[in-house]
Amino acid sequence: MRLVIAQCTVDYAGRLTAHLPLAERLLILKQDGSVLVHSDGGSYKPLNWMSPPCRMEESEPTPTQADAGIERIWTVRHTKTDDTLEVSIYRILHDSEHDLGVDPGLEKDGVEAHLQKLLAEHIEVLGPGYSLVRREYMTAIGPVDILARDAQNASVAVEIKRRGEIDGVEQLTRYLELMNRDPLLAPVRGVFAAQEIKPQARTLAEDRGIECLVVDYDALRGMDDPSTRLF
Structure with a gap:
């Protein structure tokens, strides 16, 4: 699992469109390919996400985007529907990876x-x-x-x-x-x-x-x- 705290904007395009303006957010990249965007509120529900099967590509910004302060572009594309989640990163505050191993699953009441x-x-x-x-x-x-x-x-x-x-x-x-x-x-x-x-x-x-x-x-x-x- 990769955990990134970054100043970013997020744009989702597919059956619907959604935009998150510039702010500091937690980005979670899981081993199954899913990407989740969290704020420091709203309980445990992500602000936006892309569920697998999907793939992520990281690219350099265009000159215009770089002039606006963007350092990296993450493009997450669903492999079945072509929905896309684009994360424009202005600044990374934290970046770490952790191997959580195999989860034993939820033990219900x-x-x-x-x-x-x-x-x-x-x-x-x-x-x-x-x-x-x-x-x-x-x-x-x-x-x-x-x-x-x-x-x-x-x-x-x-x-x-x-x-x-x-x-x-x-x-x-x-x-x-x-x-x-x-x-x-x-x-x-x-x-x-x-x-x-x-x-x-x-x-x-x-x-x-x-x-x-x-x-x-x-x-x-x-x-x-x-x-x-x-x-």
Whole structure:
């Protein structure tokens, strides 16, 4: 992993365009090829990024760019979509590389891990015609709990929590932003599944077009027979 703190501007061009004006930012270049641009705020969400598969080229500025104070140009291009992320570096304050080795992966809360396994085994809970693609589908910023396809063969990303709160909706939103950049997956819908979903989280999810699903843990485990209930 390469960590660079630099004064830079950032321009993204693709299905949409975005510009970050000159400021000091943290640039993260990961071994998988992804590039993330962070500020010293906004929690852990990057201001902009390019997810793999992509390649980066570093070049000298043109005379006009050099006159403006630019020292280096990073051009990151997605190899499937041709989206580009261009970082114009005016000054590097820090540049270091670190070998982090193989990550053992996230150890989830026992209930969440069990919910994920049960929901994958009973994917029809999401609706008729659903099929499982895989559990722990990896993105550049972490694994989505379940990737499935609905009856129309459209991609569905499922994030599972024991208790559904706003941060879980934000997490799924970031996954969806990345996955919808992949033409092999897009369009990707989101399902936020939990044993309990807070009203604020439900409101935010529905506002973003994310479906909410309250999961009955005991029913999935086969311990709760709905036919024996009075209500």
